[in-house]
Amino acid sequence: MSARWRKAHDSTGAGCRPDDLGSVTAMSERSGDDACADPSAPKVPLTLTGVPETLLWNLYHRSIAAADPDNPFEDPKAIELVARIDYPFEEFVTEHTDYLARWHALRVQTLDAEIRRFLTANPGGTVVALGEGLETQFWRVDDGQVRWLSVDVPEAIDARAKLLPEGPRQVSVDCSAMHERWMDEADTDHGLLITAQGLLMYLPLTEVEALVSRCARRFPGESFVFDSVPARMVHSRERLGGTGKGAGYQPPPWVWGMQASVRRRLSVLPGVSELREVPQVKGHGLVFGMLLPTLRRVPWLAELMPTFPVLRTQFASRT
Numbered sequence: 001m002s003a004r005w006r007k008a009h010d011s012t013g014a015g016c017r018p019d020d021l022g023s024v025t026a027m028s029e030r031s032g033d034d035a036c037a038d039p040s041a042p043k044v045p046l047t048l049t050g051v052p053e054t055l056l057w058n059l060y061h062r063s064i065a066a067a068d069p070d071n072p073f074e075d076p077k078a079i080e081l082v083a084r085i086d087y088p089f090e091e092f093v094t095e096h097t098d099y100l101a102r103w104h105a106l107r108v109q110t111l112d113a114e115i116r117r118f119l120t121a122n123p124g125g126t127v128v129a130l131g132e133g134l135e136t137q138f139w140r141v142d143d144g145q146v147r148w149l150s151v152d153v154p155e156a157i158d159a160r161a162k163l164l165p166e167g168p169r170q171v172s173v174d175c176s177a178m179h180e181r182w183m184d185e186a187d188t189d190h191g192l193l194i195t196a197q198g199l200l201m202y203l204p205l206t207e208v209e210a211l212v213s214r215c216a217r218r219f220p221g222e223s224f225v226f227d228s229v230p231a232r233m234v235h236s237r238e239r240l241g242g243t244g245k246g247a248g249y250q251p252p253p254w255v256w257g258m259q260a261s262v263r264r265r266l267s268v269l270p271g272v273s274e275l276r277e278v279p280q281v282k283g284h285g286l287v288f289g290m291l292l293p294t295l296r297r298v299p300w301l302a303e304l305m306p307t308f309p310v311l312r313t314q315f316a317s318r319t
Ligand SMILES: C[S@@+](CC[C@H](N)C(=O)[O-])C[C@H]1O[C@@H](n2cnc3c(N)ncnc32)[C@H](O)[C@@H]1O
Pocket: 051, 052, 053, 054, 055, 058, 059, 130, 131, 132, 133, 134, 135, 151, 152, 153, 156, 175, 176, 177, 178, 196, 197, 198, 199, 202
């Protein structure tokens, strides 16, 4: 266990944020639930731009899915957060919002399921969430033992600190996923799972390759789970000039998309022993529950589906 993790564990004062932790924030013993539950708290203004602003887009769609009584996806904290943030969320609304929200929920549930599998096999293991934004995944998958490392750029970590106070098993690092600083905080004592949800499609593919290679070198025997966008969706969005139908907000463009050639490139990176697709959880309703899962099992059709493939990279153990 690194010294900073021990510090996060050992700190007892409520609201404690020891100065000597530098930019690693070891937060109080208070559970995030206390802070989020106060309906009289003033709204928190957030002014984010570029890729960091997309964290609000994701949060909003998760909250819509969570508020849908027909959707089994549960995320009360996402609903609370949207209510607490001062931001023009109405600019995200389009005729496709409900549909998009279901996609978001499916993608997130697929990653949640993979994290739960990891935690079952590795009690007390560490999850590193790269580009975590205002994800509330910790609260969805917490088994009472997991240790959680959030990594994001400073403005996003600042938003997290304001809105999602951390408990004793959570630590944040405000640096780029490309920076090795977070790697020094990642504890492998009880197993490590690195995740990147909604991040890699915004980084150049060469940077993604560099990141995966660096992780493979630093964390032999561990795994990295990430989602991606099918190349076809990237190309059609380029053709349409963004999402096209948004009332006011245009997310930044995705930089690359998943296809067979990219999968081959990632699977032969040094230190990568396996790259496989994580089975998507079954959604609800005829389209999400039956039709799409069936069609996705047909290899050549899978690439044509407007879904977000989730992949798991296994790193080779050091011999
Ligand atoms: C689409 S949001 C996803 C947020 C969250 N994972 C989710 O699914 O709700 C993209 C996130 O990546 C973060 N990000 C962008 N560039 C980054 C980088 N180089 N390193 C780490 N995080 C980055 C943004 O700040 C933002 O939080």
